[in-house]
Amino acid sequence: MTEPRMITLPTADHGPVTLDEPAWCIGHPNHRPDDRRADILHTGPDVALVFQGRDIGDASLVESPYAELPGGALGVSVSLLGRTLDPVHLYGFAASLDTYADRLRDLADQLTALLAGGGQ
Numbered sequence: 001m002t003e004p005r006m007i008t009l010p011t012a013d014h015g016p017v018t019l020d021e022p023a024w025c026i027g028h029p030n031h032r033p034d035d036r037r038a039d040i041l042h043t044g045p046d047v048a049l050v051f052q053g054r055d056i057g058d059a060s061l062v063e064s065p066y067a068e069l070p071g072g073a074l075g076v077s078v079s080l081l082g083r084t085l086d087p088v089h090l091y092g093f094a095a096s097l098d099t100y101a102d103r104l105r106d107l108a109d110q111l112t113a114l115l116a117g118g119g120q
């Protein structure tokens with residue numbers, strides 16, 4: 001167990017704000033003094049989808065401790081969707097990606113057969 005971390009961030013509307021820093025948060029390098037308190041966002045390490053050096057999308061834990069959001073302030077931000085998802089929707093999105101990957105394999109099978117002269 002690590003000690004609870006506290007951080008203090010300057011804000012335009014509430015001055016310096018001191019809050020708990022979750023163990024999973026990578027810090028706030030992009031926080032600006034003119035940000036509002038509701039803009040404070042904890043962010044976890046990225047899970048990135050990278051293919052041949054191209055960043056296709058990423059996802060990470062996020063929490064907006066002072067924002068009033070439907071469904072709560074903690075979620076997983078998914079860049080491909082531009083949305084933050086709860087566990088149910090994240091599992092659903094992952095299942096859709098599984099289906100998409102299967103369809104890509106089907107296309108690869110079809111392409112392999114066509115290139116081999118099998119045609120159809």
Ligand SMILES: [Zn+2]
Binds near residue numbers: 021022026028041042
């Ligand atoms: Zn944080």
